[in-house]
Amino acid sequence: MPALESVAVPERDRLSAQPSQPELSTLDISSVLFFLLAIGVVGAGIAVVTLRNIIHSAVAMMICFGSLAGMYALLGAPIVAAAQVLIYLGAISVLILFAIMLTQAGDANLPAPFHRQGPIAVVVALAIIGLVGWAVVQTDWGLLPEAVSAGVEDIANAVFTTFALPFEIISLLILVAIIGAIYLARRPEEDERAN
Amino acid sequence: MNYINDLVTILPEILLAVLILVIITVDLFISRANKWLLTPLTVGGLIVVAAALVVVWDTNESVYAGMYVVDDLSVFFKAATIVIGIISVLFAPAYLVVRRIPLGEFHMILLSALLGMFVLASSSDLITLFLGLELMTMPSYLLTGLHKTDRYSNEGGLKYFLLGSFASAIVLFGISWLYGLTGTTNISEIAASGLEGRMSGALLVALGFLIVGSTFKIAAVPFHYWTPDAYQGAPTPITGFLSVGPKLGAFALLVRVFAEALAPLRADWLGIFLVLTVLTMTIGNVVALTQVNVKRMLAYSSIAHTGYIMVGLAAFANTDDQAVAAQGIESVLFYVLGYAIMNIAAFAVVGMLQRDTRRFGGLNSFAGLGSRSPARAAAMGVLMLSLTGIPPTVGFFAKLYVLLAAVDAGLAWLAVILVLNAAMAAFYYLRVVVYMYMRDPEDEPAPIDTSPFGTVALALSVAGVVILGLFPGAVLSLIEVSAASLF
Structure with missing residues (x-):
């Protein structure tokens, strides 16, 4: 060709x-x-x-x-x-x-808590790997001839224009994760004092 | 791209985020005796957010570079979210205070979950959708494990967290396959990318992962194993929220992914969806029959209700007639709203009987409630009738619309299975009524919680259940407009 x-x-x-x-x-x-x-x-x-x-x-x-x-x-x-x-x-x-x-x-x-399910898990995992692998190989992915540029400037542009809203949502997600983690890690006595 | 003007369309989200920050800050400065003030503050804030929803109604705009859409469908989901939020916030404090669970954290985490549901409902891109899903479920894990000193709460929270994280990863993996196939994460671009002619192994994998991950989030059989433990472990009024809030969000996700992005492929996902629907209805009910703990019974019955709602989606997928497809979506929206109100309230009544912290919501707690607290027994009676689906309650009309949609879409056999299931469910719901009115109270009856917030919320919920049952017209016309924004 x-x-x-x-x-x-x-x-x-x-x-x-x-x-x-x-x-x-x-x-x-x-x-x-x-x-x-x-x-x-x-x-x-x-x-x-x-x-x-x-x-x-x-x-x-x-x-x-x-x-x-x-x-x-x-x-x-x-x-x-x-x-x-x-x-x-x-x-x-x-x-x-x-x-x-x-x-x-x-x-x-530590003892392995899911020890008895090991063999079944291996079989299921292999089946899924087989299925996914088969799907990867037999699909035409229409790949681009060259990798799309992903330099600092491109990423900065994308984050603060197209992905501005998701970026802000992540900040709230992290806020609730932090507060939740602190709450769960704090001893109950400290909860009492904090209140 | 005019992001400043776009700010107006996300006014409700901004206000809700501000409310979260206000709650955190106020919580720092008020003394323990005044913590109850957080509840009216939250409810007031949510009412302001609801007013902002009125402002953005009828906007129907895609904003933020196609990441977000403010259509009437999303506004309806958000309004239902506010209803869920207000009722949950009113019910929970009395139960939490007895168990020394801090109120500040509770309000903040609950509001974050509501914000996640907002984002989920408005996502027009799979990236935003996934973030919304996480912002909704992360607080849900926390709420399940909120009772730190109770090992059932720990167990439920951990199970929900581990399995939920796996399900999120599975959804994300499915999204990445869909992106690989279409080259876009935008929902309307995926719908327009001509996938319907190209059923391939990769598309099958993408569909498979998306179906497994998202049906896990709505707790459909066979991905429901986390539900009873998480629901039983969580503080009871929070269980009420968990059984409807994240479920509403997950149905918003199903609508966005399957009824919008993958609508051209509906013939392909319908088959597996029908199997899941029948399994969910039937197994949820059969297991609920054997429960003697009301909290656990309601947990299993919530699985059955998931199945009923899925019937509406199946009706959407089984027809080419646009009017009938819209009817399917409308029945989903109405059912979700009605179910939300009655289920939160039912869990809250169970919680009211757990003022004694050694009570776990057994059927015996309800014995003789009709004579001990006639008003609460009557309220619980109405809620049970509504969950069964007896007129003139909202439960009856919700089931009726789902049934009509199924029959119109040519799924009469599915409608028959639904009716049989509803008949089976009558047994365990009405058993509670029998206990309340025909059994003598225990020797040491469970003390009843009579906090003013809870009483007001119960009155509001029962009023909602009856009014929506008697006059569903106004809400239905709103739902009609909302569903139309999909087509």
């Missing part, structure tokens, strides 16, 4: 400065990176739910978050990747580790 190739070549050139979406057919550096990161996300994700020691789970979650940040960078969204590193990898993971350290007394190993 000569027509297709003549279109594809200049796009390659333009994209070479910026990492592009991985293509399964060619084993270039970005697809190798993609598969490494994918193994990181999925493997660490499985580890989070299967490891018995809660601190190990938290560390696995950090690996999962980190791989996801790499994935965003690979897709040409550096600002999303940076936010992922700052917020999830930096703030949330550290908070979780602190929360575990401050609340866990003694041995951190």
